[in-house]
Amino acid sequence: MRLCLILGDQLSPTLSSLVDLDPQNDLILMCEVRSEATYVKHHKKKIAFVFSAMRHFAAELSDKEFNVHYVKYDDPNNTGSLLGEVARIVAQNAVTEVVVTAPGEYRLQIELAGWSAELNLTVTIKDDDRFLCTADEFAKWAKGRKQLRMEYFYREMRRKYSVLMDHDGPIGGQWNFDAENRKPPKSGLDVPDTYRAQSDDITQEVMALVEAHFPDHFGDLFPFHFAVTREQALDALDQFITKRLKLFGDYQDAMIQDEPWMYHSHIGFYLNCGLLNPLECVERAQAAYHKGTAPLNAVEGFIRQILGWREFVRGIYWLKMPDYKSANFLEAKRPLPDFYWTADTQMNCMRQCITETKQNAYAHHIQRLMVLGNFALIAGLDPDEVNNWYLLVYADAYEWVELPNVTGMILFADGGQLASKPYAASGAYINKMSNYCGSCNYKPTVKNGPTACPFNYLYWDFLGRNDGKLRGNPRMGFMYKTLDRMDDEKRQAIQDDSNRFFKAIDADEKV
Ligand SMILES: Cc1cc2nc3c(=O)[nH]c(=O)nc-3n(C[C@H](O)[C@H](O)[C@H](O)COP(=O)(O)OP(=O)(O)OC[C@H]3O[C@@H](n4cnc5c(N)ncnc54)[C@H](O)[C@@H]3O)c2cc1C
Ligand code: SF4
Incomplete structure:
Protein backbone atom coordinates (compact mmCIF):
# COMPACT_ATOMS: atom_id res chain seq x y z
CA MET A 1 0.00 0.00 0.00
CA ARG A 2 1.19 3.52 -0.80
CA LEU A 3 0.63 6.26 1.73
CA CYS A 4 -0.06 9.67 0.22
CA LEU A 5 0.47 12.57 2.61
CA ILE A 6 -1.41 15.73 1.65
CA LEU A 7 -0.28 18.94 3.32
CA GLY A 8 -2.55 21.83 4.33
CA ASP A 9 -1.57 23.97 1.34
CA GLN A 10 -2.03 21.13 -1.15
CA LEU A 11 -5.82 21.13 -1.43
CA SER A 12 -5.95 20.70 -5.20
CA PRO A 13 -7.86 17.87 -6.88
CA THR A 14 -5.16 17.72 -9.58
CA LEU A 15 -2.30 17.44 -7.05
CA SER A 16 0.66 15.46 -8.44
CA SER A 17 0.70 13.02 -5.49
CA LEU A 18 -2.96 12.12 -6.18
CA VAL A 19 -2.60 11.56 -9.90
CA ASP A 20 -1.91 7.83 -10.05
CA LEU A 21 -3.14 6.88 -6.59
CA ASP A 22 -5.23 3.73 -6.42
CA PRO A 23 -8.42 4.53 -4.45
CA GLN A 24 -8.94 0.82 -3.63
CA ASN A 25 -5.52 -0.01 -2.22
CA ASP A 26 -3.70 3.20 -1.32
CA LEU A 27 -4.28 5.41 1.68
CA ILE A 28 -4.36 9.20 1.96
CA LEU A 29 -3.22 10.86 5.19
CA MET A 30 -4.17 14.40 6.17
CA CYS A 31 -3.37 15.71 9.63
CA GLU A 32 -3.75 18.87 11.68
CA VAL A 33 -0.48 18.95 13.61
CA ARG A 34 0.82 21.22 16.31
CA SER A 35 4.21 21.73 14.67
CA GLU A 36 2.61 23.28 11.56
CA ALA A 37 -0.03 25.31 13.42
CA THR A 38 2.50 26.88 15.78
CA TYR A 39 5.91 27.15 14.06
CA VAL A 40 4.83 30.75 13.98
CA LYS A 41 1.77 31.72 16.01
CA HIS A 42 -0.48 32.12 12.98
CA HIS A 43 -3.50 34.42 13.03
CA LYS A 44 -6.53 32.59 14.44
CA LYS A 45 -8.42 33.09 11.18
CA LYS A 46 -5.64 31.43 9.21
CA ILE A 47 -5.70 28.31 11.36
CA ALA A 48 -9.51 28.13 11.14
CA PHE A 49 -9.36 28.64 7.38
CA VAL A 50 -6.70 26.00 6.70
CA PHE A 51 -8.20 23.37 9.04
CA SER A 52 -11.71 23.89 7.68
CA ALA A 53 -10.51 23.78 4.05
CA MET A 54 -8.52 20.61 4.85
CA ARG A 55 -11.56 18.92 6.40
CA HIS A 56 -13.74 19.85 3.42
CA PHE A 57 -11.11 18.60 0.98
CA ALA A 58 -10.78 15.30 2.87
CA ALA A 59 -14.58 14.87 2.69
CA GLU A 60 -14.51 15.51 -1.06
CA LEU A 61 -11.77 12.90 -1.53
CA SER A 62 -13.80 10.39 0.51
CA ASP A 63 -16.80 11.14 -1.71
CA LYS A 64 -14.60 10.19 -4.66
CA GLU A 65 -14.04 6.80 -2.98
CA PHE A 66 -10.50 7.55 -1.82
CA ASN A 67 -9.46 5.96 1.44
CA VAL A 68 -8.68 8.96 3.68
CA HIS A 69 -7.25 8.86 7.18
CA TYR A 70 -7.84 12.30 8.74
CA VAL A 71 -6.27 13.23 12.08
CA LYS A 72 -7.93 16.12 13.89
CA TYR A 73 -5.91 18.52 16.03
CA ASP A 74 -7.55 17.40 19.27
CA ASP A 75 -7.33 13.67 18.57
CA PRO A 76 -5.72 12.33 21.80
CA ASN A 77 -3.38 10.14 19.73
CA ASN A 78 -2.17 12.99 17.55
CA THR A 79 1.63 13.13 17.94
CA GLY A 80 1.75 16.80 16.88
CA SER A 81 4.21 16.38 13.99
CA LEU A 82 3.95 15.30 10.35
CA LEU A 83 6.63 12.64 10.72
CA GLY A 84 5.00 11.36 13.92
CA GLU A 85 1.67 10.92 12.12
CA VAL A 86 3.22 9.24 9.08
CA ALA A 87 5.17 6.90 11.39
CA ARG A 88 1.97 6.04 13.27
CA ILE A 89 0.24 4.93 10.03
CA VAL A 90 3.33 3.09 8.83
CA ALA A 91 3.48 1.13 12.10
CA GLN A 92 -0.16 0.02 11.72
CA ASN A 93 -0.28 -0.74 7.97
CA ALA A 94 1.71 -2.55 5.32
CA VAL A 95 2.98 0.68 3.76
CA THR A 96 5.48 0.15 0.94
CA GLU A 97 6.06 3.76 -0.09
CA VAL A 98 5.25 7.26 1.12
CA VAL A 99 4.26 9.72 -1.62
CA VAL A 100 4.07 13.47 -1.16
CA THR A 101 3.98 16.50 -3.43
CA ALA A 102 6.99 18.75 -2.82
CA PRO A 103 6.28 21.20 0.03
CA GLY A 104 6.19 24.94 -0.61
CA GLU A 105 8.60 25.83 2.17
CA TYR A 106 12.31 25.18 2.46
CA ARG A 107 12.14 24.08 6.11
CA LEU A 108 9.75 21.23 5.16
CA GLN A 109 11.82 20.25 2.15
CA ILE A 110 14.79 19.73 4.49
CA GLU A 111 12.62 17.84 6.96
CA LEU A 112 11.21 15.53 4.28
CA ALA A 113 14.67 14.76 2.94
CA GLY A 114 15.40 12.87 6.17
CA TRP A 115 12.20 10.82 6.26
CA SER A 116 13.31 7.89 4.16
CA ALA A 117 16.09 7.11 6.65
CA GLU A 118 13.82 7.71 9.65
CA LEU A 119 11.06 5.48 8.34
CA ASN A 120 13.23 2.97 6.53
CA LEU A 121 10.92 3.33 3.53
CA THR A 122 10.96 4.85 0.07
CA VAL A 123 9.69 8.42 0.25
CA THR A 124 8.80 9.77 -3.19
CA ILE A 125 8.58 13.52 -3.51
CA LYS A 126 6.67 14.58 -6.61
CA ASP A 127 7.08 17.96 -8.30
CA ASP A 128 4.49 20.56 -7.43
CA ASP A 129 3.06 21.36 -10.86
CA ARG A 130 0.55 23.93 -9.62
CA PHE A 131 2.88 26.81 -10.45
CA LEU A 132 3.38 28.27 -13.90
CA CYS A 133 7.18 28.32 -13.77
CA THR A 134 9.22 25.55 -12.17
CA ASP A 200 -21.29 25.27 7.94
CA ASP A 201 -20.98 22.68 10.74
CA ILE A 202 -17.42 21.76 9.79
CA THR A 203 -16.27 25.38 9.96
CA GLN A 204 -18.10 25.95 13.23
CA GLU A 205 -16.46 22.90 14.81
CA VAL A 206 -13.06 24.16 13.67
CA MET A 207 -13.74 27.64 15.04
CA ALA A 208 -14.57 26.19 18.46
CA LEU A 209 -11.32 24.22 18.28
CA VAL A 210 -9.31 27.33 17.43
CA GLU A 211 -10.90 29.26 20.29
CA ALA A 212 -10.07 26.46 22.71
CA HIS A 213 -6.51 25.67 21.57
CA PHE A 214 -5.10 28.92 20.22
CA PRO A 215 -6.45 31.65 22.54
CA ASP A 216 -3.10 33.47 22.70
CA HIS A 217 -2.65 33.68 18.93
CA PHE A 218 -2.93 37.05 17.19
CA GLY A 219 -6.13 38.26 15.55
CA ASP A 220 -9.89 38.12 15.60
CA LEU A 221 -11.56 34.81 14.81
CA PHE A 222 -14.98 36.36 14.22
CA PRO A 223 -16.50 37.18 11.82
CA PHE A 224 -15.27 34.33 9.62
CA HIS A 225 -16.33 34.37 5.98
CA PHE A 226 -13.53 32.85 3.90
CA ALA A 227 -14.33 30.28 1.24
CA MET A 321 17.32 29.90 -0.13
CA PRO A 322 18.61 29.20 2.46
CA ASP A 323 20.89 32.28 2.55
CA TYR A 324 17.98 34.58 1.71
CA LYS A 325 16.43 34.01 5.13
CA SER A 326 19.33 35.60 6.98
CA ALA A 327 19.92 38.49 4.56
CA ASN A 328 20.26 41.89 6.26
CA PHE A 329 22.03 44.15 3.76
CA LEU A 330 21.15 47.34 5.65
CA GLU A 331 22.11 45.80 9.01
CA ALA A 332 18.77 46.84 10.48
CA LYS A 333 18.29 45.76 14.07
CA ARG A 334 15.56 47.74 15.80
CA PRO A 335 13.02 45.43 17.49
CA LEU A 336 9.47 45.42 16.11
CA PRO A 337 7.51 48.06 18.06
CA ASP A 338 4.65 46.75 20.15
CA PHE A 339 2.07 48.70 18.15
CA TYR A 340 2.45 46.18 15.27
CA TRP A 341 0.51 43.87 17.62
CA THR A 342 -1.79 46.30 19.38
CA ALA A 343 -2.44 49.00 16.75
CA ASP A 344 -2.00 51.44 19.65
CA THR A 345 -0.33 54.29 17.80
CA GLN A 346 -1.17 57.86 16.91
CA MET A 347 -0.12 57.28 13.29
CA ASN A 348 -3.53 56.74 11.75
CA CYS A 349 -2.24 54.94 8.64
CA MET A 350 -0.45 52.35 10.81
CA ARG A 351 -3.40 52.09 13.19
CA GLN A 352 -5.80 51.45 10.28
CA CYS A 353 -3.66 48.86 8.52
CA ILE A 354 -2.81 46.97 11.73
CA THR A 355 -6.41 47.03 12.98
CA GLU A 356 -7.65 45.68 9.63
CA THR A 357 -4.92 43.03 9.62
CA LYS A 358 -6.03 41.95 13.08
CA GLN A 359 -9.69 41.84 12.07
CA ASN A 360 -9.34 40.20 8.66
CA ALA A 361 -5.97 38.40 8.47
CA TYR A 362 -5.75 40.48 5.31
CA ALA A 363 -4.38 43.81 4.16
CA HIS A 364 -4.09 44.70 0.52
CA HIS A 365 -0.78 45.02 -1.24
CA ILE A 366 -0.24 48.73 -0.89
CA GLN A 367 -1.07 48.68 2.83
CA ARG A 368 1.51 45.88 3.29
CA LEU A 369 4.08 47.66 1.11
CA MET A 370 3.74 51.41 1.46
CA VAL A 371 2.42 51.77 5.01
CA LEU A 372 3.43 48.79 7.19
CA GLY A 373 6.46 47.87 5.09
CA ASN A 374 7.59 51.42 4.42
CA PHE A 375 7.61 52.13 8.15
CA ALA A 376 9.57 48.92 8.86
CA LEU A 377 12.14 49.97 6.24
CA ILE A 378 12.67 53.59 7.23
CA ALA A 379 12.60 52.81 10.97
CA GLY A 380 15.30 50.14 10.42
CA LEU A 381 13.37 47.20 11.91
CA ASP A 382 15.09 43.85 12.26
CA PRO A 383 14.29 41.65 9.20
CA ASP A 384 13.81 38.51 11.35
CA GLU A 385 11.17 40.22 13.46
CA VAL A 386 9.45 41.77 10.46
CA ASN A 387 9.40 38.46 8.59
CA ASN A 388 7.97 36.72 11.63
CA TRP A 389 5.19 39.32 11.83
CA TYR A 390 4.19 39.08 8.17
CA LEU A 391 4.27 35.28 8.21
CA LEU A 392 2.08 35.23 11.26
CA VAL A 393 -0.59 37.84 10.57
CA TYR A 394 -1.88 37.08 7.06
CA ALA A 395 -4.07 34.16 6.05
CA ASP A 396 -2.30 33.93 2.67
CA ALA A 397 1.19 33.83 4.21
CA TYR A 398 3.59 31.00 3.40
CA GLU A 399 7.31 31.51 3.53
CA TRP A 400 7.91 31.07 -0.23
CA VAL A 401 5.84 34.18 -0.96
CA GLU A 402 6.14 36.12 2.31
CA LEU A 403 9.95 36.08 2.61
CA PRO A 404 10.86 37.60 -0.80
CA ASN A 405 8.18 40.24 -0.36
CA VAL A 406 9.50 41.22 3.06
CA THR A 407 13.24 40.68 2.77
CA GLY A 408 13.42 41.73 -0.88
CA MET A 409 10.57 44.07 -1.60
CA ILE A 410 10.02 46.06 1.59
CA LEU A 411 13.27 45.86 3.54
CA PHE A 412 15.82 45.82 0.70
CA ALA A 413 17.58 43.35 2.99
CA ASP A 414 18.75 41.33 -0.04
CA GLY A 415 20.69 44.35 -1.34
CA GLY A 416 18.55 44.67 -4.47
CA GLN A 417 18.20 41.12 -5.76
CA LEU A 418 14.43 41.52 -6.05
CA ALA A 419 13.79 45.27 -6.22
CA SER A 420 15.99 47.81 -7.97
CA LYS A 421 15.62 50.35 -5.16
CA PRO A 422 14.10 50.53 -1.68
CA TYR A 423 10.37 51.34 -1.60
CA ALA A 424 10.92 54.18 0.89
CA ALA A 425 8.48 57.07 0.92
CA SER A 426 7.57 60.06 3.06
CA GLY A 427 4.09 60.94 4.35
CA ALA A 428 3.35 62.73 1.06
CA TYR A 429 2.87 59.39 -0.70
CA ILE A 430 0.42 58.09 1.91
CA ASN A 431 -1.39 61.43 1.91
CA LYS A 432 -1.75 61.28 -1.88
CA MET A 433 -2.91 57.67 -2.08
CA SER A 434 -5.23 57.56 0.94
CA ASN A 435 -7.54 59.62 3.10
CA TYR A 436 -5.83 58.36 6.27
CA CYS A 437 -4.01 61.60 7.06
CA GLY A 438 -7.24 63.53 7.61
CA SER A 439 -7.89 61.52 10.80
CA CYS A 440 -4.31 61.52 12.06
CA ASN A 441 -2.72 63.18 15.08
CA TYR A 442 0.22 64.11 12.85
CA LYS A 443 0.27 66.39 9.83
CA PRO A 444 1.59 65.07 6.52
CA THR A 445 2.63 68.53 5.33
CA VAL A 446 4.66 69.33 8.47
CA LYS A 447 8.24 68.15 8.09
CA ASN A 448 9.70 68.60 11.57
CA GLY A 449 8.64 69.03 15.16
CA PRO A 450 6.15 67.18 17.36
CA THR A 451 3.21 67.54 14.95
CA ALA A 452 5.21 66.44 11.89
CA CYS A 453 4.33 63.14 10.21
CA PRO A 454 7.01 60.67 11.42
CA PHE A 455 7.35 59.26 7.89
CA ASN A 456 8.69 62.67 6.79
CA TYR A 457 11.76 62.90 9.01
CA LEU A 458 12.32 59.11 9.23
CA TYR A 459 12.54 59.00 5.44
CA TRP A 460 15.50 61.40 5.35
CA ASP A 461 17.04 59.86 8.44
CA PHE A 462 16.87 56.47 6.67
CA LEU A 463 18.73 57.87 3.66
CA GLY A 464 21.35 59.44 5.92
CA ARG A 465 21.72 56.29 8.03
CA ASN A 466 22.26 54.14 4.93
CA ASP A 467 24.31 56.60 2.90
CA GLY A 468 27.23 54.19 2.50
CA LYS A 469 25.00 51.45 1.13
CA LEU A 470 22.47 53.32 -0.98
CA ARG A 471 24.12 56.40 -2.43
CA GLY A 472 25.67 54.41 -5.26
CA ASN A 473 22.26 53.10 -6.39
CA PRO A 474 21.53 54.91 -9.68
CA ARG A 475 17.82 55.13 -8.84
CA MET A 476 18.56 56.93 -5.56
CA GLY A 477 20.73 59.70 -7.03
CA PHE A 478 17.99 62.32 -7.09
CA MET A 479 17.08 61.69 -3.43
CA TYR A 480 20.69 61.99 -2.28
CA LYS A 481 21.07 65.22 -4.25
CA THR A 482 18.08 66.63 -2.38
CA LEU A 483 19.54 65.45 0.92
CA ASP A 484 22.89 67.05 0.04
CA ARG A 485 21.18 70.38 -0.58
CA MET A 486 19.72 70.51 2.95
CA ASP A 487 21.39 72.96 5.31
CA ASP A 488 22.84 71.95 8.68
CA GLU A 489 19.85 73.26 10.60
CA LYS A 490 17.42 71.14 8.59
CA ARG A 491 19.63 68.06 8.95
CA GLN A 492 19.85 68.62 12.68
CA ALA A 493 16.05 68.91 12.95
CA ILE A 494 15.67 65.58 11.11
CA GLN A 495 18.20 63.96 13.38
CA ASP A 496 16.60 65.36 16.56
CA ASP A 497 13.07 64.33 15.54
CA SER A 498 14.21 60.84 14.59
CA ASN A 499 16.17 60.40 17.83
CA ARG A 500 13.19 61.56 19.86
CA PHE A 501 10.86 59.22 17.96
CA PHE A 502 13.14 56.18 18.35
CA LYS A 503 13.68 56.95 22.03
CA ALA A 504 9.92 56.98 22.55
CA ILE A 505 9.47 53.64 20.71
CA ASP A 506 12.30 52.06 22.65
CA ALA A 507 10.68 53.20 25.91
CA ASP A 508 7.32 51.75 24.78
CA GLU A 509 5.74 55.19 24.75
CA LYS A 510 2.82 55.79 22.45
CA VAL A 511 3.98 57.40 19.19
C1 LIG B 1 5.44 42.90 2.75
C2 LIG B 1 4.55 42.05 1.92
C3 LIG B 1 4.21 40.80 2.34
C4 LIG B 1 3.42 39.97 1.54
N1 LIG B 1 3.12 38.73 1.98
C5 LIG B 1 2.38 37.90 1.19
C6 LIG B 1 2.06 36.60 1.61
O1 LIG B 1 2.43 36.17 2.70
N2 LIG B 1 1.31 35.82 0.79
C7 LIG B 1 0.88 36.28 -0.41
O2 LIG B 1 0.20 35.54 -1.14
N3 LIG B 1 1.19 37.50 -0.85
C8 LIG B 1 1.91 38.33 -0.08
N4 LIG B 1 2.20 39.59 -0.52
C9 LIG B 1 1.81 40.00 -1.87
C10 LIG B 1 0.44 40.69 -1.94
O3 LIG B 1 0.40 41.79 -1.06
C11 LIG B 1 -0.70 39.72 -1.63
O4 LIG B 1 -0.59 38.60 -2.49
C12 LIG B 1 -2.03 40.36 -1.88
O5 LIG B 1 -2.18 41.50 -1.08
C13 LIG B 1 -3.14 39.36 -1.58
O6 LIG B 1 -4.38 39.97 -1.71
P1 LIG B 1 -5.30 39.75 -2.97
O7 LIG B 1 -5.54 38.30 -3.16
O8 LIG B 1 -6.48 40.64 -2.79
O9 LIG B 1 -4.37 40.25 -4.15
P2 LIG B 1 -4.57 41.13 -5.45
O10 LIG B 1 -4.03 42.47 -5.21
O11 LIG B 1 -5.94 41.04 -5.94
O12 LIG B 1 -3.58 40.39 -6.47
C14 LIG B 1 -3.94 39.16 -7.09
C15 LIG B 1 -2.99 38.07 -6.74
O13 LIG B 1 -1.71 38.35 -7.27
C16 LIG B 1 -0.72 37.75 -6.47
N5 LIG B 1 0.23 38.76 -6.03
C17 LIG B 1 0.07 40.10 -6.07
N6 LIG B 1 1.19 40.71 -5.64
C18 LIG B 1 2.05 39.75 -5.31
C19 LIG B 1 3.36 39.76 -4.78
N7 LIG B 1 4.03 40.89 -4.51
N8 LIG B 1 3.93 38.58 -4.53
C20 LIG B 1 3.29 37.42 -4.79
N9 LIG B 1 2.06 37.36 -5.28
C21 LIG B 1 1.45 38.51 -5.55
C22 LIG B 1 -1.42 37.12 -5.28
O14 LIG B 1 -1.56 35.75 -5.50
C23 LIG B 1 -2.75 37.81 -5.27
O15 LIG B 1 -3.76 37.03 -4.69
C24 LIG B 1 2.98 40.44 0.28
C25 LIG B 1 3.32 41.73 -0.13
C26 LIG B 1 4.10 42.52 0.68
C27 LIG B 1 4.48 43.89 0.20
S1 SF4 C 1 0.14 62.05 8.71
FE1 SF4 C 1 1.75 60.56 8.50
S2 SF4 C 1 1.44 59.12 10.18
FE2 SF4 C 1 -0.47 60.28 9.92
S3 SF4 C 1 -1.71 59.04 8.53
FE3 SF4 C 1 -0.61 60.51 7.29
S4 SF4 C 1 1.24 59.41 6.66
FE4 SF4 C 1 0.37 58.27 8.39
Missing part, protein backbone atom coordinates in the same frame (compact mmCIF):
# COMPACT_ATOMS: atom_id res chain seq x y z
CA ALA A 135 12.19 26.32 -9.94
CA ASP A 136 14.46 24.85 -12.65
CA GLU A 137 12.96 26.98 -15.39
CA PHE A 138 13.38 30.05 -13.22
CA ALA A 139 17.00 29.18 -12.46
CA LYS A 140 17.66 28.82 -16.20
CA TRP A 141 16.04 32.19 -16.88
CA ALA A 142 18.05 33.79 -14.07
CA LYS A 143 21.39 32.30 -15.07
CA GLY A 144 23.88 34.83 -16.37
CA ARG A 145 21.60 37.82 -15.82
CA LYS A 146 23.18 40.70 -13.93
CA GLN A 147 19.84 41.78 -12.53
CA LEU A 148 16.64 39.81 -12.08
CA ARG A 149 13.75 42.06 -12.97
CA MET A 150 10.15 40.95 -12.77
CA GLU A 151 9.11 42.88 -15.88
CA TYR A 152 11.32 40.80 -18.23
CA PHE A 153 10.37 37.54 -16.56
CA TYR A 154 6.69 38.51 -16.90
CA ARG A 155 7.01 39.14 -20.64
CA GLU A 156 8.40 35.65 -21.10
CA MET A 157 5.53 34.20 -19.08
CA ARG A 158 3.03 36.10 -21.24
CA ARG A 159 4.61 34.58 -24.32
CA LYS A 160 4.88 31.10 -22.80
CA TYR A 161 1.17 30.97 -21.88
CA SER A 162 0.04 33.15 -24.78
CA VAL A 163 -1.75 35.53 -22.44
CA LEU A 164 -2.97 38.91 -23.74
CA MET A 165 -0.91 38.40 -26.88
CA ASP A 166 -1.54 39.71 -30.37
CA HIS A 167 0.64 37.46 -32.53
CA ASP A 168 4.19 38.08 -31.21
CA GLY A 169 3.43 41.29 -29.34
CA PRO A 170 1.32 42.34 -26.38
CA ILE A 171 -2.33 43.24 -26.92
CA GLY A 172 -2.69 47.03 -26.88
CA GLY A 173 0.93 47.51 -27.96
CA GLN A 174 2.33 47.66 -24.42
CA TRP A 175 3.31 45.00 -21.90
CA ASN A 176 2.42 47.11 -18.90
CA PHE A 177 -0.36 49.65 -18.37
CA ASP A 178 0.67 50.94 -14.97
CA ALA A 179 0.82 54.50 -16.28
CA GLU A 180 -3.00 54.36 -16.46
CA ASN A 181 -3.30 52.69 -13.06
CA ARG A 182 -2.77 53.75 -9.48
CA LYS A 183 -5.11 56.66 -9.17
CA PRO A 184 -5.67 58.26 -5.76
CA PRO A 185 -9.02 57.36 -4.23
CA LYS A 186 -11.85 59.66 -5.11
CA SER A 187 -14.61 60.41 -2.64
CA GLY A 188 -17.94 58.66 -3.02
CA LEU A 189 -16.52 55.37 -4.37
CA ASP A 190 -19.02 52.57 -3.80
CA VAL A 191 -16.60 49.71 -3.08
CA PRO A 192 -18.27 46.28 -3.38
CA ASP A 193 -18.05 44.03 -0.32
CA THR A 194 -15.73 41.04 -0.25
CA TYR A 195 -17.01 37.49 -0.75
CA ARG A 196 -18.71 36.15 2.38
CA ALA A 197 -19.33 32.41 2.75
CA GLN A 198 -21.77 31.01 5.31
CA SER A 199 -20.08 28.88 7.98
CA VAL A 228 -13.33 26.82 2.46
CA THR A 229 -14.10 24.68 -0.61
CA ARG A 230 -13.01 24.91 -4.22
CA GLU A 231 -16.58 25.63 -5.26
CA GLN A 232 -16.80 28.59 -2.88
CA ALA A 233 -13.35 29.82 -3.91
CA LEU A 234 -14.49 29.78 -7.55
CA ASP A 235 -17.52 31.85 -6.50
CA ALA A 236 -15.20 34.32 -4.77
CA LEU A 237 -13.11 34.54 -7.96
CA ASP A 238 -16.21 35.09 -10.11
CA GLN A 239 -17.45 37.81 -7.78
CA PHE A 240 -14.13 39.58 -8.17
CA ILE A 241 -14.21 39.28 -11.95
CA THR A 242 -17.75 40.62 -12.23
CA LYS A 243 -17.76 43.23 -9.46
CA ARG A 244 -14.27 44.56 -8.84
CA LEU A 245 -11.90 43.73 -11.71
CA LYS A 246 -12.92 46.69 -13.86
CA LEU A 247 -11.59 49.15 -11.27
CA PHE A 248 -8.72 46.94 -10.02
CA GLY A 249 -6.10 48.86 -12.00
CA ASP A 250 -7.43 52.34 -11.32
CA TYR A 251 -7.48 51.89 -7.54
CA GLN A 252 -4.77 49.26 -7.09
CA ASP A 253 -2.72 51.58 -4.87
CA ALA A 254 -5.57 53.52 -3.26
CA MET A 255 -6.37 53.28 0.45
CA ILE A 256 -9.56 54.47 2.09
CA GLN A 257 -10.31 54.68 5.80
CA ASP A 258 -12.42 51.67 6.88
CA GLU A 259 -12.37 50.08 3.39
CA PRO A 260 -10.02 47.12 3.91
CA TRP A 261 -10.90 45.21 0.74
CA MET A 262 -10.95 47.91 -1.98
CA TYR A 263 -10.95 46.55 -5.57
CA HIS A 264 -8.49 43.72 -4.89
CA SER A 265 -9.38 40.10 -5.56
CA HIS A 266 -8.93 38.53 -2.08
CA ILE A 267 -7.97 35.22 -3.66
CA GLY A 268 -4.42 34.88 -2.36
CA PHE A 269 -5.68 32.66 0.48
CA TYR A 270 -7.27 30.28 -2.02
CA LEU A 271 -4.43 30.25 -4.53
CA ASN A 272 -1.82 29.55 -1.89
CA CYS A 273 -3.57 26.55 -0.35
CA GLY A 274 -4.54 25.08 -3.71
CA LEU A 275 -8.28 25.75 -3.84
CA LEU A 276 -7.71 27.85 -6.97
CA ASN A 277 -5.06 27.40 -9.60
CA PRO A 278 -3.25 30.42 -11.03
CA LEU A 279 -3.95 29.75 -14.71
CA GLU A 280 -7.72 29.63 -14.23
CA CYS A 281 -7.57 33.04 -12.49
CA VAL A 282 -5.52 34.47 -15.36
CA GLU A 283 -7.85 32.94 -17.96
CA ARG A 284 -11.03 34.24 -16.34
CA ALA A 285 -9.60 37.75 -16.19
CA GLN A 286 -8.47 37.50 -19.82
CA ALA A 287 -11.95 36.31 -20.84
CA ALA A 288 -13.48 39.37 -19.11
CA TYR A 289 -11.28 41.60 -21.29
CA HIS A 290 -12.31 39.79 -24.48
CA LYS A 291 -15.98 40.00 -23.46
CA GLY A 292 -15.55 43.73 -22.91
CA THR A 293 -16.54 43.65 -19.24
CA ALA A 294 -13.16 44.85 -17.91
CA PRO A 295 -10.63 47.25 -19.49
CA LEU A 296 -7.12 46.28 -20.52
CA ASN A 297 -5.34 48.34 -17.83
CA ALA A 298 -7.23 46.44 -15.11
CA VAL A 299 -6.92 42.99 -16.66
CA GLU A 300 -3.24 43.36 -17.53
CA GLY A 301 -2.51 44.74 -14.06
CA PHE A 302 -4.25 41.82 -12.36
CA ILE A 303 -2.70 39.19 -14.62
CA ARG A 304 0.76 40.68 -14.00
CA GLN A 305 0.32 40.06 -10.26
CA ILE A 306 -0.31 36.36 -10.79
CA LEU A 307 1.64 35.43 -13.91
CA GLY A 308 4.42 37.87 -13.06
CA TRP A 309 4.90 38.73 -9.40
CA ARG A 310 3.63 35.51 -7.80
CA GLU A 311 5.81 33.29 -9.97
CA PHE A 312 8.76 35.67 -9.80
CA VAL A 313 8.90 35.80 -6.00
CA ARG A 314 8.60 32.01 -5.80
CA GLY A 315 11.46 31.69 -8.29
CA ILE A 316 13.61 34.04 -6.19
CA TYR A 317 12.77 32.07 -3.05
CA TRP A 318 13.97 28.73 -4.38
CA LEU A 319 16.92 30.30 -6.16
CA LYS A 320 18.21 32.11 -3.08
